[in-house]
Every structure is written in C-alpha cells, then in structure tokens.
Amino acid sequence: MYPPRFRYEAPRSIDEAISLLQSGGGEAKVLAGGQSLVPLLKLRFASPDLLVDINGLPGLDYHRTDADGTLRIGALCRHATLEKSALLKASQPTMAAAAKLVADPIVRNRGTLVGSLCHADPQGDWAAVMTALGGSVVAQGAHGRRTIPVSEFVTGPFQNVLGYDEIAVEAVVPAAKGTRAGGYLKLERRVGDFATAGAAVALELSGTSVVRAGIALTGVGGSTINAEQAAAALVGRPLTVDTISDAAHLASQAAQPRSDHRGSAAYKRHIIATFVERILTQVGRGSAERAA
Amino acid sequence: MTSLFEEIHEDAPADVPTRRVRITVNGQPRTVEVEPRLLLAHLLRQGLKLTGTHTGCDTTNCGACTVLFDGQPIKSCTMLAVQADGHEVTTVEGLAGPSELHPVQEGFKDEHGLQCGFCTPGMMLAAKALLDENPDPTEDEVRWALSGNLCRCTGYQNIVKSVLWAAAKLRAQQA
Numbered sequence: 397m398y399p400p401r402f403r404y405e406a407p408r409s410i411d412e413a414i415s416l417l418q419s420g421g422g423e424a425k426v427l428a429g430g431q432s433l434v435p436l437l438k439l440r441f442a443s444p445d446l447l448v449d450i451n452g453l454p455g456l457d458y459h460r461t462d463a464d465g466t467l468r469i470g471a472l473c474r475h476a477t478l479e480k481s482a483l484l485k486a487s488q489p490t491m492a493a494a495a496k497l498v499a500d501p502i503v504r505n506r507g508t509l510v511g512s513l514c515h516a517d518p519q520g521d522w523a524a525v526m527t528a529l530g531g532s533v534v535a536q537g538a539h540g541r542r543t544i545p546v547s548e549f550v551t552g553p554f555q556n557v558l559g560y561d562e563i564a565v566e567a568v569v570p571a572a573k574g575t576r577a578g579g580y581l582k583l584e585r586r587v588g589d590f591a592t593a594g595a596a597v598a599l600e601l602s603g604t605s606v607v608r609a610g611i612a613l614t615g616v617g618g619s620t621i622n623a624e625q626a627a628a629a630l631v632g633r634p635l636t637v638d639t640i641s642d643a644a645h646l647a648s649q650a651a652q653p654r655s656d657h658r659g660s661a662a663y664k665r666h667i668i669a670t671f672v673e674r675i676l677t678q679v680g681r682g683s684a685e686r687a688a
Numbered sequence: 689m690t691s692l693f694e695e696i697h698e699d700a701p702a703d704v705p706t707r708r709v710r711i712t713v714n715g716q717p718r719t720v721e722v723e724p725r726l727l728l729a730h731l732l733r734q735g736l737k738l739t740g741t742h743t744g745c746d747t748t749n750c751g752a753c754t755v756l757f758d759g760q761p762i763k764s765c766t767m768l769a770v771q772a773d774g775h776e777v778t779t780v781e782g783l784a785g786p787s788e789l790h791p792v793q794e795g796f797k798d799e800h801g802l803q804c805g806f807c808t809p810g811m812m813l814a815a816k817a818l819l820d821e822n823p824d825p826t827e828d829e830v831r832w833a834l835s836g837n838l839c840r841c842t843g844y845q846n847i848v849k850s851v852l853w854a855a856a857k858l859r860a861q862q863a
Contacts, residue, residue, distance in 0.1 A: 397746050398725060398726075398727070398730075399725040399727075399768075400725065401704060401723070401724075401725055402724060402725060403705070403724065404707065404724030404768070404770055406770070406773075427768075427771075430766060430767060430768070430771070431748060431766055434727075434748075434766045434767065434768070435747055435748050435766060437725070438727075438746065438747075438765075439747075447724065447768075449768075449770075449771060451771060476760075499836075500751070500835055500836030501761075501814075501832065501833055501834075501835060501836045502751055502754055502761045502762060502763055502814060502836035502837070503748060503763065503766075503836060505757075505760045505761060505762055506762050506763075506766070506767070587835040587836065588749060588835070588836060
C-alpha cells in the first residue's frame with residue numbers, strides 16, 4: 397500500500413512548524429511517531445496536502461517533573477521511553493502500568509503519548525489514563541499557548557479541539573495532593589490488537605482514605621469514557637469491599653460497549669467491573685499494609 | 689544515486705517533487721531521491737534491492753519489515769523513507785558479512801527457529817536489539833521483546849530457544 401501524494405516538510409523550530417500548518421490551511425497534518433497516521437495514509441483514510449514532520453524539532457522528547465510535582469511529557473517522548481522510565485515507576489503507577497501495554501514493543505519505539513492523545517482513538521490507552529489523572533494538553537499556535545484538559549481535548553472518535561495551525565507540544569499531569577496509587581488493565585486478544593476493554597484508575601490517598609479519584613475507560617464507547625460517578629463514589633472514603641464494589645458497578649454502568657467480534661456488550665461491561673475491582677483491591681491491600 | 693521514481697510510480701506525472709535523502713544502510717552511506725510518500729520498507733526492497741526486509745501485513749501488525757533505526761527496532765512499513773534522512777538503518781543483510789553468520793542467525797539455524805522464514809529477518813533484528821540492551825534475558829523477556837513480531841509457523845517455541853542460544857553464545861564471546 398502506498399500513501400497518497402503529499403508535500404513533506406521537516407521544520408527545525410516550532411514557529412516554523414506552525415507557519416507551515418498555517419500555509420496548509422487545514423489540509424496539513426503533523427507527523428510525530430506516525431504509528432497511527434502512516435497506516436491511515438496507507439489505507440487512504442487520511443489524504444493531507446502537507447505533512448509537517450516534527451521529529452527534527454529539538455527538545456521535545458522529555459518527560460520530567462517541575463519543582464511542584466507537575467509532570468510534563470513532550471510531544472516527541474516515545475512510549476518506549478515511558479515504559480523504561482524510573483520516574484514513572486516511582487511516582488506514576490497508572491502511567492507506568494499503561495506504558496508497557498500500548499501497542500507492541502516495536503511500535504512503542506516510535507509512537508508518542510501526545511500523538512496518541514491527538515489521534516483520539518476510542519481504543520487508545522493514553523487518553524483513558526490521562527483522563528483518569530485529570531491531565532491536559534498544551535497546544536501552541538501563532539497566538540501563543542493554551543492548556544486544554546484531556547476530557548475536553550478529545551471530543552469524539554478521532555476528533556480533538558486543536559486548531560488547524562496548532563501543535564500539541566506537551567501533555568501535563570498535575571501534581572498529586574496525596575500519595576498516588578492506581579493502575580491500568582487492558583484485555584486484548586493478542587499483543588498489539590485493539591483493546592476489547594480497558595480501565596484506568598488513578599487515585600490519590602491520604603493514609604487509607606481517597607482524596608482524589610479518576611476512572612476512565614478504553615474501547616467501550618465512541619470515545620474515551622470518563623467514569624466520573626464511579627470515581628466520585630470513592631472520594632472521602634477508605635477502600636473497602638463495599639466502596640470498591642460500588643465503584644466497579646458504577647464504572648461498568650458508565651461503559652457504552654457494543655457487541656462485536658471482540659465480545660458482547662455484557663461481556664465488556666463485566667470486564668470493566670472486574671478490572672476496576674481488581675485495581676482497587678490491589679491498591680486497598682497496599683495502603684492497608686503501609687498503614688499497618 | 690539511486691532513482692526510485694520510475695521503479696515504483698510508473699504512472700506518476702513528471703512534476704512530482706522528490707527529496708534527496710542521505711541514509712546509512714548497513715554501514716554504507718547511500719543517497720537517494722525519493723517521493724515523500726515512499727515507505728522505508730519500499731526504499732529498502734525496491735530501491736536498494738535489500739529484499740531481506742519483508743513486507744507482510746503492511747498494517748503495522750506483523751513486524752516482518754522490522755529494521756533497526758539508529759539501533760532501535762521499528763516497522764519499516766510504517767515510516768516514510770524521507771524520515772530516515774540523516775539516520776542509520778540496519779537490515780538483516782547487515783547483521784553479518786556475506787560469508788559469516790551473526791550469533792542470532794546461528795541460533796535460528798541451530799535451534800530450528802524458522803520454518804517458512806518469512807518472519808525471520810524481523811525476528812532476528814528485534815532479537816538483536818534485545819540482546820544489545822539485555823545480554824542475559826529470561827525466557828519471558830525474550831517473549832515480551834518479540835511480541836510485536838508474528839510467526840505463523842513455529843508456535844514461537846524454537847524462536848525463543850534460538851534467541852536464548854544466541855544470548856549464551858554472545859555472552860561466551862564477551863567472556
């Protein structure tokens with residue numbers, strides 16, 4: 397398969413990239429890791445006039461924390477970097493759990509977290525993880541930067557709110573108010589397949605009590621699902637068999653799965669409840685052990 | 689210089705812009721003129737006649753087209769040739785000289801790591817990248833590292849054995 401014809405530019409600065417996007421007038425696409433865009437080009441689902449390859453832009457491959465604990469992930473930070481990151485292992489359990497489950501190891505060498513958010517595939521892992529964490533996307537355009545919460549950034553399947561001349565330059569996870577806990581579980585028929593269902597749980601704990609909770613779901617709706625009621629059921633409470641069971645039930649109710657070749661809607665709902673319960677039970681066990 | 693234009697797009701109008709790409713393939717600097725939409729896998733196979741890189745699924749699933757890009761395995765059907773400008777690419781032809789075998793190749797031979805052989809180049813390059821980073825992997829680590837490469841013949845058992853064989857041989861060589 398060959399992509400359709402396009403013009404190709406590899407700018408050396410963000411400003412140059414933005415002016416190229418402006419010149420493209422809505423018919424330009426940003427190329428970062430390319431692990432979704434290149435297949436889309438080959439399948440002729442996308443046929444931009446201009447590709448703006450940002451891989452040559454300096455200084456965008458970082459992931460680091462500010463002094464206040466805010467985590468920033470640059471537009472060229474690859475999944476593989478996050479998978480191997482000591483920083484995530486030490487301080488971001490939900491992200492660390494997800495990083496090794498994105499696509500397959502070879503794809504992870506190229507694909508990027510920010511690109512995954514922009515692509516906004518309902519079965520993308522990072523959109524669920526970042527939604528659960530209350531993260532946001534920083535977009536840069538000709539008129540400066542703006543910060544957009546991930547829950548507002550993704551507007552539907554393969555849709556985001558970026559202007560045609562804006563580049564998503566980084567993703568941001570706010571500093572935690574408590575001790576981070578949580579996880580990410582995904583059911584896939586084989587490595588690299590689209591998710592049958594996935595659940596991201598991001599908690600902040602004070603002792604055994606939950607001070608902040610986020611739960612978001614992968615692959616069980618037309619877009620990433622923010623299970624706000626399920627998360628709210630945990631805040632201000634300790635993790636007990638009852639609170640865990642409530643949250644798991646509410647998360648499965650928030651899912652909007654469709655029956656397909658990966659499983660029935662009822663099966664996918666069941667998976668969501670099981671995953672949320674499993675993650676919360678593990679967190680509960682850990683926090684009880686720390687308190688003891 | 690290798691021109692790819694006529695070979696790949698016979699119907700292309702004459703005014704399609706091409707770009708000059710300087711790329712090091714298996715240690716040799718090459719300069720090619722390519723249409724931006726040309727995929728790296730096609731540059732390697734049709735342009736540079738390095739047909740050891742296979743194109744299988746063509747949809748980023750199977751990993752038969754895996755090559756090393758600055759030492760890291762990537763799927764060459766999912767990268768544009770223009771993106772390789774200024775970079776180093778290693779294909780299966782670059783694993784060892786024409787009359788010798790890389791320990792990974794020896795391992796696949798010794799442990800019967802292939803049947804039809806279609807997935808083998810990608811498997812071997814993914815394995816080499818693993819062993820460069822982790823000279824003494826567990827079986828689980830080998831399976832994990834190869835999980836982006838599909839084999840439809842072997843059931844993977846002998847592929848994993850082959851990589852472990854190569855790891856032991858490389859460690860013995862270092863010792």
